[in-house]
Amino acid sequence: MEDANCNIDPVNLDSLNYQKVGRHNNPKGTEIDVHGIKIGGKDIVIMAGPCAVENERQLLTTAGAVHELGGNILRGGAFKPRSSPYSFQGLEEEGLKLLKKAREKTSLPVITEVMDTRAVEMVSTYADIIQVGSRNMHNYPLLKEVGQCRKPVMLKRGMNATIDEYLLAAEYILDGGNEQVILCERGIRSFETAYRNTMDLNAVPMLKKLTHLPVIVDPSHGTGRDWMVPALAKAAIAVGADGLLIEVHYDPKSALCDGPQSLSIRQFSQLMQDLKSLTKALGRSLIVTESALA
Numbered sequence: 001m002e003d004a005n006c007n008i009d010p011v012n013l014d015s016l017n018y019q020k021v022g023r024h025n026n027p028k029g030t031e032i033d034v035h036g037i038k039i040g041g042k043d044i045v046i047m048a049g050p051c052a053v054e055n056e057r058q059l060l061t062t063a064g065a066v067h068e069l070g071g072n073i074l075r076g077g078a079f080k081p082r083s084s085p086y087s088f089q090g091l092e093e094e095g096l097k098l099l100k101k102a103r104e105k106t107s108l109p110v111i112t113e114v115m116d117t118r119a120v121e122m123v124s125t126y127a128d129i130i131q132v133g134s135r136n137m138h139n140y141p142l143l144k145e146v147g148q149c150r151k152p153v154m155l156k157r158g159m160n161a162t163i164d165e166y167l168l169a170a171e172y173i174l175d176g177g178n179e180q181v182i183l184c185e186r187g188i189r190s191f192e193t194a195y196r197n198t199m200d201l202n203a204v205p206m207l208k209k210l211t212h213l214p215v216i217v218d219p220s221h222g223t224g225r226d227w228m229v230p231a232l233a234k235a236a237i238a239v240g241a242d243g244l245l246i247e248v249h250y251d252p253k254s255a256l257c258d259g260p261q262s263l264s265i266r267q268f269s270q271l272m273q274d275l276k277s278l279t280k281a282l283g284r285s286l287i288v289t290e291s292a293l294a
């Protein structure tokens, strides 16, 4: 017998459920302008750099390569949310100062994570985009604090968060008055242990349907394995992502954090080459910026 409910969307999500992030507020999609780099437009943005800022040589060497190979935004954590308290926790303000130096040398805008409401003011003086990480997606005081900021915020999906919980977390930031929010799918926890997370690429078309916010994909944390990153990066663009967040290290074996998922400069170079032809085939292109901060 035919199931009377077979045409009902089992999740029943609707843009109208989301007062501010709902697609109905801006059906064409929101573009976020970071020093002339338009995130959420026709072209694909590449954010790349080390997981953590470790020292001047590591950051400047990696940042120089990211810039030369066509990356648009430099990433690097100064405050690291580590599972173990005995792991490297980040250089904190010293790391932010190194990001400032790399920013000046390469003219790449920077994205870096904030974990604590008390550090939001300091981080926002150094960062062009503030990152709220997966573990803090449910940290409502932090969401409210970055909602008061006038810098763009990239909110990563909680590793155990549903799409609905994720969009409601983004809603907090917009409701605080900050409309410059970028979403980032970074993989979710599943029963599978063969890779670090399960890269939920279903999220991309779903988020694009439900919200007007730009959607970035992070295949580095999504897979946890350098050799898987290029395949998932390409898949992310094919399903409609507005850009990628890629961990790159000039010497992944020596990385203090997330070495196994970090691309070497050679691997990153190959990926950028592949993305050029892929984006073209999809009627899009990589954003080209000579000197974003000039």
Ligand code: PEP
Pocket (backbone or CB within 6 Å): 051, 077, 081, 113, 132, 133, 134, 135, 156, 186, 221
């Ligand atoms: C990161 O991007 O550095 C990071 C810690 O990622 P996530 O919050 O997705 O684990």
Ligand code: MN
Pocket (backbone or CB within 6 Å): 051, 052, 221, 247, 257, 258
């Ligand atoms: Mn990392």
